[in-house]
Amino acid sequence: MVRFENVSKRYGPLTVLDNLNLDIGRGEKVSIIGPSGSGKTTVLRMLMTLEAINDGVIWVDGEPMTHMMQNGKLVPATAKHIRRIRAKIGMVFQSFNLFPHMTAMGNCIEAPITVLGMKRSEAEERAAELLDMVGLSAKKDHYPSQLSGGQQQRVAIARALAMRPKIMLFDEVTSALDPELVGEVLQVIRKIGREHDLTMLMVTHQMGFAKEFSDRVCFFYQGKICEQGAPAEIFGNPNNERTRQFLNAVLEAG
């Protein structure tokens, strides 16, 4: 469903991602873990085309995203091509990024109406279902300032799903939350994983969640995938010394 093929990203002399190759299957749930600055968030931002890549090709749903086929050759993609493919991807950020002047419902219907051209009644019906799914039916007319962090993040998840993505990206979505609110957001992600046929890619510091929820865990170190495998392998018996050190440090701190 998603393929990074020899993808590199540099900021000046700093190589943030170094010849990354990563293949994610349809419906697969993949967690990305690793130390601060190892390039985890950059992977998601490149997939959302919030960052341009320097080398390589990113494929989404069988098509190159960063490039287009022209006369059998890959050429850089046009903005229109990128927009069409990006519409298959939803992202939830660490800071909830809701529109502050819109209610929970307003946040969930804005893009379906303006971007997808959905009728207001249809967008509201879909948003009501999604707000119900994230347990916020009763708060649909509340503004972000009237919601807790956990509730805002659940609205952000409903808003992303309202665009009917095939792929969902979660970037440290619980990091800005008070500890007692983390569980409710993880619970919603579990539910989405069970009930929606979505490919999910998560950058997370919640090792317990990554272990229990993911099909695969990728450990990033200095812009490379240092080790990847089933959660039981990575958390139970990592092969790589760096993975071992990282997990020991995280578990000691936690």
Ligand SMILES: Nc1ncnc2c1ncn2[C@@H]1O[C@H](COP(=O)(O)OP(=O)(O)OP(=O)(O)O)[C@@H](O)[C@H]1O
């Ligand atoms: N716009 C930018 N300009 C210059 N350097 C950047 C930019 N964005 C990210 N970087 C650098 O790229 C590296 C990787 O950043 P990234 O945010 O992907 O790391 P991360 O693994 O997600 O870290 P964290 O867990 O702290 O969020 C870091 O060294 C960061 O300072």
